[in-house]
Amino acid sequence: MKNSEQQMMLDRLADAAREGRISRRSFMSYSMAAGMTATAATGLWTTSAKAQPVSGGTFRVGLHDNNTSDTHDPGTYLSIQQIVLAHTHRAYLTMINTDQTLGGDVALEWEGSSDATTWTFRLKENVVFHDGRGVNADDVIASMNFHRGDDSTSAAKALLADVTDISKTDDYTVVFQLAGPNADLPWLMTDYHLTIQPANDDGSIDWQSGIGCGPYRIVDGSFGVGFQLERHDGWHGEGAYFDAIEYLAINDPNARQVALVSGDVDAVSSIDLKTMALMQRNPDLIIENVPSGSAITMPMHCDTGPFDNVDVRMALKLAMNRDEIVEKIAFGAAVAGNDFHHSPAMPYYPEGLDQLSYDPDRARALLQGAGIDELNVDLSSAESIFSGAVDMCVLYAEQAKAAGININVVREPNDGYYSDVWLRKPFCCVAWGARPTPDVMYTLAYKDDAAWNESRWQNARFNELLLQGKSELDDAKRGEIYSEMATIARDDGGTIIPFFRNFVYARRSNVQNTGALAASWEMDGARAASRWWFEG
Amino acid sequence: MGDILSLIAKRLGLGLITLLVISIIIFFMVELLPGDIAQAVLGQGATEENLAALREQMGLNKPAVVRYLEWLAGAVRLDFGSSVVTGEPVTQAIGDRFINTLFLAAYAAVIAVPFAITLGVLVALLRNTVFDRVANVTTLTAISSPEFFLGYILILFFSVRWGMFPAISSLSPGMSFGELLERTFLPALTLVLVVTAHMMRMTRAAIINLLASPYIEMARLKGTPPWRVIVKHALPNAWAPIINVVALNLAYLITGVVLVEVVFVYPGIGQALVDAVSKRDFPIVQACCLIFAATFILLNLAADVGSILTNPRLRHPK
Numbered sequence: 001m002k003n004s005e006q007q008m009m010l011d012r013l014a015d016a017a018r019e020g021r022i023s024r025r026s027f028m029s030y031s032m033a034a035g036m037t038a039t040a041a042t043g044l045w046t047t048s049a050k051a052q053p054v055s056g057g058t059f060r061v062g063l064h065d066n067n068t069s070d071t072h073d074p075g076t077y078l079s080i081q082q083i084v085l086a087h088t089h090r091a092y093l094t095m096i097n098t099d100q101t102l103g104g105d106v107a108l109e110w111e112g113s114s115d116a117t118t119w120t121f122r123l124k125e126n127v128v129f130h131d132g133r134g135v136n137a138d139d140v141i142a143s144m145n146f147h148r149g150d151d152s153t154s155a156a157k158a159l160l161a162d163v164t165d166i167s168k169t170d171d172y173t174v175v176f177q178l179a180g181p182n183a184d185l186p187w188l189m190t191d192y193h194l195t196i197q198p199a200n201d202d203g204s205i206d207w208q209s210g211i212g213c214g215p216y217r218i219v220d221g222s223f224g225v226g227f228q229l230e231r232h233d234g235w236h237g238e239g240a241y242f243d244a245i246e247y248l249a250i251n252d253p254n255a256r257q258v259a260l261v262s263g264d265v266d267a268v269s270s271i272d273l274k275t276m277a278l279m280q281r282n283p284d285l286i287i288e289n290v291p292s293g294s295a296i297t298m299p300m301h302c303d304t305g306p307f308d309n310v311d312v313r314m315a316l317k318l319a320m321n322r323d324e325i326v327e328k329i330a331f332g333a334a335v336a337g338n339d340f341h342h343s344p345a346m347p348y349y350p351e352g353l354d355q356l357s358y359d360p361d362r363a364r365a366l367l368q369g370a371g372i373d374e375l376n377v378d379l380s381s382a383e384s385i386f387s388g389a390v391d392m393c394v395l396y397a398e399q400a401k402a403a404g405i406n407i408n409v410v411r412e413p414n415d416g417y418y419s420d421v422w423l424r425k426p427f428c429c430v431a432w433g434a435r436p437t438p439d440v441m442y443t444l445a446y447k448d449d450a451a452w453n454e455s456r457w458q459n460a461r462f463n464e465l466l467l468q469g470k471s472e473l474d475d476a477k478r479g480e481i482y483s484e485m486a487t488i489a490r491d492d493g494g495t496i497i498p499f500f501r502n503f504v505y506a507r508r509s510n511v512q513n514t515g516a517l518a519a520s521w522e523m524d525g526a527r528a529a530s531r532w533w534f535e536g
Numbered sequence: 537m538g539d540i541l542s543l544i545a546k547r548l549g550l551g552l553i554t555l556l557v558i559s560i561i562i563f564f565m566v567e568l569l570p571g572d573i574a575q576a577v578l579g580q581g582a583t584e585e586n587l588a589a590l591r592e593q594m595g596l597n598k599p600a601v602v603r604y605l606e607w608l609a610g611a612v613r614l615d616f617g618s619s620v621v622t623g624e625p626v627t628q629a630i631g632d633r634f635i636n637t638l639f640l641a642a643y644a645a646v647i648a649v650p651f652a653i654t655l656g657v658l659v660a661l662l663r664n665t666v667f668d669r670v671a672n673v674t675t676l677t678a679i680s681s682p683e684f685f686l687g688y689i690l691i692l693f694f695s696v697r698w699g700m701f702p703a704i705s706s707l708s709p710g711m712s713f714g715e716l717l718e719r720t721f722l723p724a725l726t727l728v729l730v731v732t733a734h735m736m737r738m739t740r741a742a743i744i745n746l747l748a749s750p751y752i753e754m755a756r757l758k759g760t761p762p763w764r765v766i767v768k769h770a771l772p773n774a775w776a777p778i779i780n781v782v783a784l785n786l787a788y789l790i791t792g793v794v795l796v797e798v799v800f801v802y803p804g805i806g807q808a809l810v811d812a813v814s815k816r817d818f819p820i821v822q823a824c825c826l827i828f829a830a831t832f833i834l835l836n837l838a839a840d841v842g843s844i845l846t847n848p849r850l851r852h853p854k
Contacts, residue, residue: 062704062801068629068811069577069621069820076577153590158583220709222632224811225803228708248706251807252798254688255704259801262695262703415814419575451583 053512054536059242059529062256062265066249068224072210074195075147075154080269080522081249083192085227087526088245089130090195090212091236093121093140094186096436096525098516100345102187105237106135106196106213116181116471121189123172128234129198130217137168142199144176146207156193158451159440181471183478187347187436190520215240215530224249229529241533260285260506267507267532269522273331273387276504283509290503290517291335293343293434293441296386298379299454301426302494306377310492311370316377317496318366319400321358325498329392333504337497340486341446342438345500345519348475350483356490363403375405380421380428384414389429392498423454430454431501434520438482442466446489455494462488510535540841547840551833558829559611559822563604566818572596573816577621594620607819617819619812626823630808634827636707637797637804640720641789644727648789649782652732656739656778661766663744675733683792687726687799694722704801723800727793731785738781742774776843783839791828 065080074090077083095105104110107121127135144166147154165177176185188194196213197205210218215235221227229245248265250256253272259265261282271279271287280287300307300316307313322336335344338355342348367375381393390411397407412421412428421428435441445452448463462485469481489495503522507513513532518525524532574590591597598606610617616626655675659668678686695703705720743766746752755769794806805824812820844850 067815068808069619069815069817071622078577151589153586153593155586157586224807226706226708246708248704248801250704250801252801255799255801258688258691258696258703262691262699264695264702264704415569416575419572 053239053241053533055241055243055533057242057534058244058246059267059511059532059534060246060248060265061523061528062248062250062259062268064251064253064256064268064270066224066251068222070223072207074143074193074197074207075152075156077193078155081223081247083521084269084523084526084529085218085247086192086195086212087214087521088216088229088247088529089210089214089218090197091127091214092194092196093189095527096190096518096520098514098518098524098531100347100519102190106140107186107189110186112183112185112473114473116183116185116473117178119176119178119185120169121174121176121186123174124236125172126234127213127236129213130211130232131198132234133198135196135213136171137174138171139199139205140174140196141166141168142203142205143196144194145203146197146205147193154193156191158444159188159191159193182439183470183473184437184439188440190436192521192526216245219244221247235530237530239530242529245529257506260508263508266511266534267505267523267528269505271504271506273333273504276331276333279506285506286509286511287504287506288517289333290519291343291345292501292503292519293345293436294501294503295337295341295343295432296389296392296498296501297341297430297432297454298496298498299428299430300494300496302455302457304426304456306372306375307426307494309370311366312372312375313494314491315363315366315370315375315403316400316405317356318359318363319403319405320396320496320498321399322356322498323358324399325392325395328395329388330499330501333502334499335502337499338486338490339493339495339497340489341432341441341495341497342482342486343434343500345434346436346438346441348438348479348482350479350486353483353486353490358399360399360402363400363405367404373404376408377405377427378408378410378425380410380412380425382412382414382417382421382429384417385429385431386501389431393429396498423452436520438485439466439469442485446493446495457492457494459488459492462492507532540844543844544837544841547833547837551830551837554833555826555829559608559826560604562822562825563607563818564600566813566816566821567600569813569816573620573818576815596620603818607822616823619817619820621815621817626819629820630805630823633803633805633808636802637790637793637806639716640723640727640793640796640802640804641786643717643720643724644731644789645786647724648728648731648785649735651728652735653739653778655732656736657743657766657771659736660740660743660747660770661763663740671736675729675736678729679731679733683726683730683795684799686729687723687796690722690726691799706801707803720800720802723793723796723802726796726800727789730792731788734785735778735781739774739778742777743770746770746773772846775846779842779846780839783835783842787832787835790831 063081063084067079067081070079070082074086077086092105093107095103097103106123106127108124110119110121112119123135123137123140129135144160146152147156147160148163162179162182163176164179167175169175178185197207198211200206215232215237216229217232219228219230226246226248231240231243250259256268257271257275257279260268276287279285300313302308317339326332326334326336338353342350379393381390383390390409393409397409400407422430435444443466444450445454446457447453447466448458465481465485469478472478472481505522511532512535513524518527573594573596574587577590607617618625619629622629655671659671662668691703694701701722702719705723707716707719747770752765752769755765793804794810796802797804797806805827809821809824812824
């Protein structure tokens with residue numbers, strides 16, 4: 001490439017970046033292809049390419065997954081409506097930054113004891129609730145205790161089960177005492193349930209009023225319809241460029257996309273993958289496609305025949321053509337799984353492990369070695385797991401035929417799938433939400449005695465490593481531990497992971513962001529309201 | 537007149553019994569759904585402990601019959617209970633939404649009823665002309681297409697292509713009436729298209745049926761102009777079937793709008809009902825269904841009373 005051509009190419013890239021037509025990742029790879037070094041490209045991105053954020057405007061967002069019966073009770077947070085709203089009007093101790101690292105929200109800094117059983121959080125002193133009251137240690141303690149205790153109905157109870165005591169040393173210092181080591185506690189504090197609410201005098205919390213200490217205060221609204229919010233001027237964080245936020249409950253994917261195309265909203269939290277390609281052609285829209293930690297799994301009960309034989313499990317893993325599933329079922333908006341529940345969007349991701357690939361011949365050989373000529377299994381699925389779940393299972397069944405495996409896809413009722421099928425039927429299909437760290441995920445669903453050990457998998461070395469990882473504060477060593485665990489899960493585990501889903505959402509081109517997006521939730525880790533802005 | 541009053545009283549009494557039976561059916565149908573309310577509220581993430589605590593808090597540990605009787609005892613005192621999930625009183629939880637649904641139904645009815653009847657009279661007058669054929673084919677096409685499809689077609693042209701009306705009908709507080717009418721125009725138009733054919737064709741058929749009667753022949757022989765024959769002589773005798781069809785369609789405007797609400801993101805009662813069913817929120821489901829049932833009962837009653845009042849032979853039975 002001639003020098004002048006190269007300059008023209010870079011100018012074009014810079015223009016594209018400024019207008020937000022290109023993500024940071026694509027920008028970097030194109031710049032490097034055009035002959036720039038990585039450092040220079042990063043510099044160009046940060047200094048010349050992106051315009052400074054501009055304040056103002058009302059940001060209207062069409063959200064998916066809204067229920068009329070949702071409430072402000074943080075213990076029952078479940079829908080996207082609740083989660084996105086929580087990140088807008090409430091705050092957390094810590095948060096996931098746009099570069100997927102951990103940052104402080106209400107907490108300024110934190111420190112663990114050398115055995116990772118005591119964690120001390122220092123709070124920012126300038127945090128105020130929407131009614132003007134300052135946030136102090138008592139509010140944090142009450143908000144955490146809401147999820148603990150015998151009569152708590154909170155879904156986050158299990159997450160804090162290891163916390164034995166929460167106390168304060170002064171008004172802005174909170175100490176968590178744990179029953180066992182947990183190096184991930186600061187990461188756990190980003191869990192969507194663990195919002196900070198004002199404490200009542202009796203140590204309970206006021207969640208009913210909807211008063212929080214997040215970037216925007218609720219002006220009006222109701223669940224299942226929508227919310228109007230305005231900027232909270234005393235907010236402690238950076239950003240909150242919009243003057244006001246309007247969330248609209250638009251459950252129907254077509255209605256959501258039409259609203260975005262016609263300009264009735266500025267962004268939508270999820271788009272239909274089937275029409276993604278069509279929307280990409282519209283120059284007024286920008287589609288964000290962010291790899292996430294949300295996995296689709298197919299657990300096999302390792303204590304039930306024929307899945308109690310590791311060769312059978314491996315044969316079933318090898319009989320799946322993941323690339324075809326990613327392309328045909330997820331329309332390319334997914335990352336193929338490697339049968340360990342640790343996504344590239346999570347910290348400590350083990351790079352360079354061999355990827356399981358479609359190998360029906362080896363699968364057949366494994367089965368023959370195990371003395372099985374023809375394998376017949378039932379696979380339970382339901383359309384409510386995710387759009388295309390049943391199709392995926394049928395496609396898998398076709399792929400597995402080449403290995404002499406007959407998979408009978410059983411279509412279960414949508415209602416009550418997670419109470420009647422999951423954890424009960426020996427081979428089924430499951431959708432998991434993202435969890436912040438591999439430790440949380442493995443402890444929840446892979447530990448030998450976990451209530452949700454969905455594959456009933458028992459592996460001594462894996463569980464030993466899991467405990468070791470919890471108390472290890474050295475990042476390099478933890479990386480090695482999670483890499484070995486991933487290898488064990490892939491080769492011995494009872495869970496097939498076809499893919500990790502991407503978050504696919506869209507905005508109009510006059511809405512800007514830095515190009516780096518948090519991968520914990522849709523809409524930039526559910527914090528688009530405080531991180532994005534309108535073009536000036 | 538006394539006959540009509542006693543008819544109304546009798547029909548209202550029967551209506552109450554119908555409502556009671558419906559409430560029993562609804563309660564046990566909600567009970568039959570797989571999964572339970574605590575599971576539905578806490579989702580996949582709940583542990584057994586959580587579920588037990590929540591069931592206790594919501595009073596779900598009592599036998600189903602006891603819970604139904606408790607609800608019924610409240611209902612006869614016009615206290616329809618509170619949402620099991622949010623604890624909000626039912627009237628508060630669905631009151632606004634019901635008003636929204638009524639507004640949309642009224643908006644559509646105000647356009648659809650005069651439009652359909654006028655069109656019916658016109659096609660009866662110009663029967664078997666090109667106008668008659670075009671009107672019939674158009675309205676029949678509209679009624680044969682699913683509502684959501686009609687909605688998308690209207691959105692495609694009126695909002696995406698021409699930008700005349702907003703694609704979504706979300707309401708915000710403090711909206712002026714004019715703005716409200718503009719925002720809800722497309723869903724109202726969808727409903728109009730869905731109900732027009734039925735009413736128009738019934739009007740046409742009822743009138744044409746009468747045109748063979750001797751008194752119409754007489755009117756024609758006197759030299760009365762055709763429009764006057766239809767409007768003054770045929771129409772008054774055709775009211776009974778027309779009123780019945782209008783009543784049925786009005787009921788449909790209230791109970792059948794779920795799809796239209798979803799497509800246009802209109803905060804009506806249909807969406808609340810769907811959410812309540814998925815969360816097994818029995819008091820809300822019950823309230824919505826009873827409202828729907830009462831709508832049908834009342835409109836049917838109105839239709840019967842209307843037919844009697846427009847027909848002197850029924851008004852003064854021998």
